[in-house]
Amino acid sequence: MAVSTSALGTYSWMRTSSSPMAFELFTRKPKLQSFDRVHRGLFWPTLKKPTVTRSGRKPKPSISMSLSDVNVLEKRRLQTQTITSIAPDVTTIRSLDWDRDRFDIEFGLQNGTTYNSFIINADKLTIIDASHEKFKGLYLSAIKEHIDPSAIEYIIANHTEPDHSGLIPDLLDLAPNATVVGSKTCIIFLQNLVLRPFKSLVVKGGSTLDLGRGHLLEFVMAPNLHWPDTMFTLDHGAGILFTCDAFGMHYCSELLYDEDLGAIEPHYRFYYDCLMRPNCRSVITALKRIAEKDFSIIATGHGPLLRYNVAELLNKYETWSKQALEKQLATVAVLYVSDYGFSDRLSQTLARGLTKTNTGVEMMDLNVVDIQDMIECVSRCAGVVIMAPPSSGPANKAITTIYAAVKPKQPVVIAESYGGDDEPVDTIVQRFVALGISLALPPLRIKEIPNEATYQQFEEAGTDLGQLLSQKKSIEAKKAECP
Ligand SMILES: [Fe+2]
Ligand SMILES: [Fe+2]
Numbered sequence: 001m002a003v004s005t006s007a008l009g010t011y012s013w014m015r016t017s018s019s020p021m022a023f024e025l026f027t028r029k030p031k032l033q034s035f036d037r038v039h040r041g042l043f044w045p046t047l048k049k050p051t052v053t054r055s056g057r058k059p060k061p062s063i064s065m066s067l068s069d070v071n072v073l074e075k076r077r078l079q080t081q082t083i084t085s086i087a088p089d090v091t092t093i094r095s096l097d098w099d100r101d102r103f104d105i106e107f108g109l110q111n112g113t114t115y116n117s118f119i120i121n122a123d124k125l126t127i128i129d130a131s132h133e134k135f136k137g138l139y140l141s142a143i144k145e146h147i148d149p150s151a152i153e154y155i156i157a158n159h160t161e162p163d164h165s166g167l168i169p170d171l172l173d174l175a176p177n178a179t180v181v182g183s184k185t186c187i188i189f190l191q192n193l194v195l196r197p198f199k200s201l202v203v204k205g206g207s208t209l210d211l212g213r214g215h216l217l218e219f220v221m222a223p224n225l226h227w228p229d230t231m232f233t234l235d236h237g238a239g240i241l242f243t244c245d246a247f248g249m250h251y252c253s254e255l256l257y258d259e260d261l262g263a264i265e266p267h268y269r270f271y272y273d274c275l276m277r278p279n280c281r282s283v284i285t286a287l288k289r290i291a292e293k294d295f296s297i298i299a300t301g302h303g304p305l306l307r308y309n310v311a312e313l314l315n316k317y318e319t320w321s322k323q324a325l326e327k328q329l330a331t332v333a334v335l336y337v338s339d340y341g342f343s344d345r346l347s348q349t350l351a352r353g354l355t356k357t358n359t360g361v362e363m364m365d366l367n368v369v370d371i372q373d374m375i376e377c378v379s380r381c382a383g384v385v386i387m388a389p390p391s392s393g394p395a396n397k398a399i400t401t402i403y404a405a406v407k408p409k410q411p412v413v414i415a416e417s418y419g420g421d422d423e424p425v426d427t428i429v430q431r432f433v434a435l436g437i438s439l440a441l442p443p444l445r446i447k448e449i450p451n452e453a454t455y456q457q458f459e460e461a462g463t464d465l466g467q468l469l470s471q472k473k474s475i476e477a478k479k480a481e482c483p
Contacts, residue, residue, distance in 0.1 A: 062084070062085060063083070063084060063085045063086075064083070064084050064085075065081065065082070065083045065084075065254075065256075066081070066082050067079060067080070067081050067254070068080040068081075068082075068138050068141070068142060070098075071137070071138060073134060075099070076097070076098065076099040076100065077096075077098040077099055078095070078096070078097060078098070078134065078135060078138060079095075079096045079098065079138070080093055080094065080095055080096065080135065080138045080139060080141075080142045081093070081094045081096055081254060082094075082142050082145070082146060083256055084146070086240075086256070086297070086299075086305070087235075087238035087239065087240055087297065088213075088214075088237070088238065089120055089121045089122055089213055089215065089238070090118060090119070090120055090121075090235070090238050090240065091118070091119040091121065091146060092116055092117065092118050092119075092256070092299070092305075093116075093117045093118075093119070093131070093139060093142045093143065093146070094114045094115070094116045094117075094256075095114060095115040095116075095117070095131040095132060095135040095138065095139055096112070096114050096252050096254075097112050097113050097114065097115070097132070097134075097135075097252060098112045098252050099112055100112045100113050100250075100252075103250060107250075107274055109250045110267070111250065111251045111252055111253070111267065112250070112251075112252030113250035113251070113252055113302050113303065114251075114252050114302055114303055115129075115131045115132050115135065115163050115164060115301060115302065116129070116299065116300065116301050116302065116305070117129050117130050117131050117139070117164075118242060118299060119143075119146060119147060120211055120215050120235065120238075121147065122211035122212045122213040122214075122215040123211060123212025123213055124153040124154060124211040124212055125147060125151050125152050125153055125154075126152070126153060126154040126155070126156060126211055126215075126217075127143075127152055127154070127155045127156070127171060128156045128158065128233060128242050128299075129156070129157065129158055129159070129164045129165070129242070129244055129301055130155070130157075130164060130165055130166065130167040130168050130170075130171055131163075131164070131166065131167050132162060132163045132164075132166050132167070133162060133166035133167060134166075135167070136167060136170060139167055140167070140170060140174070143171075143174075149171065149174035149175050150174060150175055151175070152171065152174070152175035152178045153177075153178060153179065154178060154179050154180075154181055154201075154209070154211070155168060155171055155172070155175070155178050155179070155180045155181065156181045156182070156217070156233050156242070157180055157181065157182040157186050157190060158182070158186075158230060158231055158232065158233055158242060158243070158244035158301070159186070159226070159227060159229055159230045159231075159244040159245055159301070160182070160186050160189040160190055160193065160227070160229050161226075161227065161245075162193075163301075163302075164244055164245075164301055165189075165190065165193060168180065168190065168193070168194065169193065169194045169195075172194060172198055176198075177199065178198075178199065179199040179200060179201050180198055180199065180200045180201070181200070181201045181203055181209065181219075182200070182201075182202070182203070182229065182231070183202065183203065183204075183219075183221060183223075183229050183230070183231045184202045184204075184368070185223075185227075185228050185229040185338075185365070185368045186229035186230075186231070187200045187202050188367070188368060189229055189338060189339055192339050193339075203219040203231070204219070204221065205219060205220055205221040205231075205289070206218070206219070206220075207219045213237070214236075214237030215235050215236075215237040215238065216235075216236045216237060217233055217234065217235055217236075218233075218234045218236060218293075219231050219232070219233055219234075220232040220233075220234060220241075220286070220289050220290060220293070221289070222243070222246060222282070222285075222286040222289070223282060224279040224282035224363055225243075225245060225246040225276060225279065225282060225283060225286055226245045226246070226275045226276065226279070227338065227344075227365075228338070228363070228364075228365045228368065229338075230244060230245065230246070232244075232246070232286070232290065234290075234293055234295060236294070238297075239294065239295050239296040239297060240295060240296075240297045240298075240299050241290065241293065241295040241297070241298050241299065242299045243298055243299070243300055243301070244300070244301040245275060245300075245301055245302065246276070246283075246286065246300070247268075247298050247300050247306055247313060247314070247317065248271060248300035248301055248302035248303050249264060249267040249268045249270075249271045249300075249302060249303035249304075250267060250270075250271060250302055250303060251263075251264055251267045251302075251303040251304065252303075253303075253304065255304055256304060256305060257304050257305055257306070257307045257308060258304045258305070258306045258307060258308050258309050258313070259307075259308050261308070261309050261312075264303065264304060267303065268313065268316070269316075269320075271302070271303075272316075272317065272320055274352065276317070276321075277320065277321075277324050277355050278348070278351040278352060278354070278355045278361045278363070279361065279363065280320070280321035280322075280324040280325050280360070281321075281325060281360065281362070283317055283318075283321040284318065284321050284322065284325070287314065287317060287318050287321075295310075296310070297310075298310055298313075298314075324355070324358075324360075325360070327358040328358055328359060328360035329357075329358055329359060329469065329470050329473050330359050330360065330381075330382035330383065330466075330469040330470070330472075330473060331359065331360035331361065331362055331380070331381045331382060332354055332359055332360070332361055332362070332381055332382065332383040332384065332385060332465065332466075332469070333362050333364060333374075333377045333378050333381040333383070333384045333385070334347050334350065334351050334354075334361055334362065334363050334364070334385045334387075335364050335366055335369075335374070335378075335384065335385065335386050335387065335398075335399075335402065336363065336364070336365060336366065336387040336417075337365065337366050337367055337387060337389045337390070337395040337417060337419070338365045338367050338368070339367070340367075340389070340390055340395070340417055340419045341417040341418045341419025341420060341422070342417060342418045342419070342446070342450045342454075343387045343388075343417035343419065345450070345455070346387065346415065346417065346418075346446075346450060346454070346455070346458050347363065347385070347387050347415075348363075349455045349458040349459050349462070350385060350413075350415070350458045350459065350461055350462040351363065351462060352459055352462065353458065353459035353460060353461060353462020353463040353464075353465075353466065354462040354463070354465060354466045355462075355466075356459075356462070356463050356466065357462075357463055357466025357467050357469075357470060358466070358470075359383075359462075359465070359466035359469055359470070362377050362381060364377055366387075366389050366394070366395035366398040366399060367393075367394055367395050368394075369398055371398060371401055374398065374401070374402070374405070375401060375405045378402060378405040378406060378410075379405055379407070381410075382410070382411070382469050382472075382473075383410060383411040383412070383413070383440065383465055383468075383469055384402070384406055384410055384411075384412045384413070385412075385413045385414075385415065385462075385465070386399065386402065386412065386413070386414050386415070386428065387415050387416075387417045388414065388415065388416050388417045388419075388422040388423050388424075388425055388428065389417070389422075389423055390419055390421045390422065390423065391421050391422070391423050392421075396423060399423070399428070403431050403432070403435060406432070406435070406437055408435075408436050408437055410437070411439075411440030411465060411468055411469065411472075412432055412437060412438075412439055412440060413439065413440050413441050413443075413444070413461060413465055414428050414429055414432075414439065414443045414444070415443065415444035415458070415461070416443070416444060416445050416446045418446040418449070418450060425443040425444075425445065426443075428443075429443055440464075440465055440468055441461055441464060441465065444457065444458060444461055
């Protein structure tokens with residue numbers, strides 16, 4: 001059992017007998033406090049006492065909030081919000097994307113979104129996640145107002161999608177000696193993004209990094225929440241778990257925390273359904289990994305940070321994921337190629353179509369997959385989706401092993417990635433036909449830059465495949481009932 005103490009109450013996430021993974025608030029629940037009161041420091045967490053460092057530098061305990069001017073880009077308002085001392089030495093710079101109405105083409109938004117970045121002003125100055133490229137001017141100004149960027153020692157990348165890591169190359173311009181910290185997959189992705197040598201540190205689950213002043217960081221691997229590169233960073237000293245996409249929501253507001261549960265809940269659910277539900281098995285694994293950890297704030301990469309309803313909102317992820325898993329009639333392996341053409345987006349859209357029919361999904365990135373893991377995944381899944389890899393490179397090599405792993409009656413779907421150098425789908429189809437494996441659906445071909453119609457086509461293909469597998473299951477069940 002882990003216990004966190006703050007001025008708001010002492011609370012624990014504990015295992016219960018009825019639900020082994022339930023996060024239960026068993027002592028005083030923090031009362032809902034207004035943003036204003038919290039930010040006047042009246043409810044300042046007392047979990048760590050300020051210390052004086054060897055250099056004699058004292059922490060700045062006062063909390064302040066400032067908003068930048070509003071910039072307008074393509075008729076949309078962009079603004080940054082800087083809130084200092086959300087915990088001792090921890091500041092957040094939130095990029096407020098007030099009017100964003102789509103997240104990629106397939107994910108409609110009602111309340112814009114935010115990209116949350118964090119500064120830990122410890123002995124080793126550290127940034128956790130950055131921001132979207134369109135915030136370059138605003139975000140870098142906010143950073144410079146708060147710290148000397150050349151003194152940054154670490155940049156932690158919990159996840160490498162452009163909304164969080166788009167400005168890491170710019171941070172590295174300002175801090176060329178900084179070390180980028182991430183999972184193995186994350187560092188591979190970043191090498192493709194930064195396109196020049198940089199210092200990096202690959203961490204694993206359980207690795208730690210001591211920043212000084214009590215800020216001991218521990219890394220928790222959380223693959224597929226929402227990409228294979230994802231990890232969480234736990235700051236033991238601050239009692240903050242930084243989770244990037246996980247437990248987030250697309251909801252733009254000046255409110256830093258989750259005090260208005262009624263307003264945010266539908267957005268929390270919608271976000272879960274779109275991004276996390278296809279990977280519900282991975283969500284359960286990640287929840288198990290943090291069940292015994294000690295934190296009082298979840299610092300997400302999108303929307304408000306979770307502080308007042310941590311237990312309740314974690315429990316929702318657990319409940320929804322278990323329900324999704326229970327309903328699953330079959331599972332499909334979706335083999336895609338990260339950072340290549342539209343493979344990421346299109347494969348996720350297809351996965352969402354599958355989950356609509358209660359079909360489970362196991363996403364595997366052909367760029368970084370362990371071949372043995374992939375063979376095992378393909379053989380335990382009822383169906384396989386292959387996004388065309390580039391005509392050379394590690395993803396192409398990986399695909400050659402799939403031909404031998406697919407079973408004759410396993411429904412297969414092949415799709416183009418629109419990456420400019422796709423292995424021709426006809427070549428892939430011919431290999432399967434030669435092995436006596438017929439395709440579940442005609443290959444998904446893309447003639448122009450993917451648009452709304454393309455995403456709809458992929459989502460429907462996922463639904464069609466899911467329905468085919470459920471029909472197959474019910475026929476098998478009927479046959480089994482016959483004497
Ligand atoms: Fe993401
Ligand atoms: Fe994100």
